Amino acid sequence: RGYAYFTARRPDLTQIQLYRVGLDGSGLARLSTEPGVHQVAWSDDRRFYLDWHSSHDRPPALSLHDASGARRATLSEVPAPALAALDLQLPELFTVPARDGHPLQARLYKPRDFDPTRRYPLIVYVYGEPNAPAVMDNWRVWPPPGSALYEQILLREGYLVATIDSRVATAETKAEENLILKQVSGPIEVADLTDGLRWFKARPWVDPERVGIWGWSGGGSTTLLMLTRSTELAAGIAVAPASDRRTYDTKYTEPYMKTPAENAQGYEEVSLVPRAKDLHGRLLIVHGSYDDNVHPQNTWRFADALVEAGIPFEMMIYPMRKHGIADRAARRHLYKLMIDFWKRRL
Missing domain, CATH: 3.40.50.1820 (Alpha/Beta hydrolase fold, catalytic domain)
Known part of the structure; x- marks a missing residue:
């Protein structure tokens, strides 16, 4: 669809963020929004991806996104009261x-x-x-x-x-x-x-x-x-x-x-x-x-x-x-x- 998707250790070496860029090298954009580490798995048709993400102060959450990066659903996250109880x-x-x-x-x-x-x-x-x-x-x-x-x-x-x-x-x-x-x-x-x-x-x-x-x-x-x-x-x-x-x-x-x-x-x-x-x-x-x-x-x-x-x-x-x-x-x-x-x- 004209884009290459990749993860990179940016904006610093402790983070992993999802990016896309046009195949001609133009339009570099970061798709993941939360700071921290993102692990991405794509659907077979490459229309959607799952994002398993967390940070040093935020437990892992699983969300569904379309290829533009828009979040379609939050599938799993730790409720704040449960985290506080720990x-x-x-x-x-x-x-x-x-x-x-x-x-x-x-x-x-x-x-x-x-x-x-x-x-x-x-x-x-x-x-x-x-x-x-x-x-x-x-x-x-x-x-x-x-x-x-x-x-x-x-x-x-x-x-x-x-x-x-x-x-x-x-x-x-x-x-x-x-x-x-x-x-x-x-x-x-x-x-x-x-x-x-x-x-x-x-x-x-x-x-x-x-x-x-x-x-x-x-x-x-x-x-x-x-x-x-x-x-x-x-x-x-x-x-x-x-x-x-x-x-x-x-x-x-x-x-x-x-x-x-x-x-x-x-x-x-x-x-x-x-x-x-x-x-x-x-x-x-x-x-x-x-x-x-x-x-x-x-x-x-x-x-x-x-x-x-x-x-x-x-x-x-x-x-x-x-x-x-x-x-x-x-x-x-x-x-x-x-x-x-x-x-x-x-």
């Missing part, structure tokens, strides 16, 4: 400067009774994989599943909860993507996350001696990265981490790292196993024994290196659980375990 703390979204001035996306939750004259322990969630931002202007449900309510519990326990994205996670140009070519989980991520951590630690309401980090899957890898290549952290939890890119999915790894034959030195340099001896802070490492995404050998090898180095750590293996450790009993057990770890280590 008594949730909502986050602040902002940027913090890296050492070269590059803006790093950040999110912060504060406890309900936040007192700026006090110093609070801080827990930072990270993911950190290429083109996989964790700080988005959407309703915090995933990743990982259940973590949004877990974060609310941490707030009630008196912690600040933050997220920082390196420029690798938010790359919007080919030049930024190429920064980590052949060195995923390398110096770029370490520098950016270190700068983000130092910014938070310099706030008068953060206790700089009680800062922890955690993540799942790629975030678990980033947690090990920061605990072994930075001295900014007191403790960390790595769930299902990939400790060596040579033992992870080639389809995911090789577009960035190339093959081990082509980039043997690069794979060795970004492997976290030889760095285990440099661990700073207390570590809890968690894995499912049936993980078919990040194979458990990643945890076995890192744990063995810690043993060889004489470094104490904590470990939990969930028998017969896969990458998501997804059943109700295991998930509840895991989040209780993590809360207990923070209470003891921060």
Whole structure:
């Protein structure tokens, strides 16, 4: 019908909006109206689309639109009284400067009774994989599943909860993507996350001696990265981490790292196993024994290196659980375990 439709991370990197433009390049227009993140699914005849949208302060809603962007119906939304009854703390979204001035996306939750004259322990969630931002202007449900309510519990326990994205996670140009070519989980991520951590630690309401980090899957890898290549952290939890890119999915790894034959030195340099001896802070490492995404050998090898180095750590293996450790009993057990770890280590 003469238009191309697309989504883009505009007007800033935390949002995803729907646009259309004429096939001749004219008439660029934004069709989505609410701020936040929009996920669109078109009808087979391309006359209508469904828009699943939310923001950091607005729960997901589902609406029906025609191809011009006009809303035809609201199909699902959370009633205001139901949302109020949850008594949730909502986050602040902002940027913090890296050492070269590059803006790093950040999110912060504060406890309900936040007192700026006090110093609070801080827990930072990270993911950190290429083109996989964790700080988005959407309703915090995933990743990982259940973590949004877990974060609310941490707030009630008196912690600040933050997220920082390196420029690798938010790359919007080919030049930024190429920064980590052949060195995923390398110096770029370490520098950016270190700068983000130092910014938070310099706030008068953060206790700089009680800062922890955690993540799942790629975030678990980033947690090990920061605990072994930075001295900014007191403790960390790595769930299902990939400790060596040579033992992870080639389809995911090789577009960035190339093959081990082509980039043997690069794979060795970004492997976290030889760095285990440099661990700073207390570590809890968690894995499912049936993980078919990040194979458990990643945890076995890192744990063995810690043993060889004489470094104490904590470990939990969930028998017969896969990458998501997804059943109700295991998930509840895991989040209780993590809360207990923070209470003891921060």
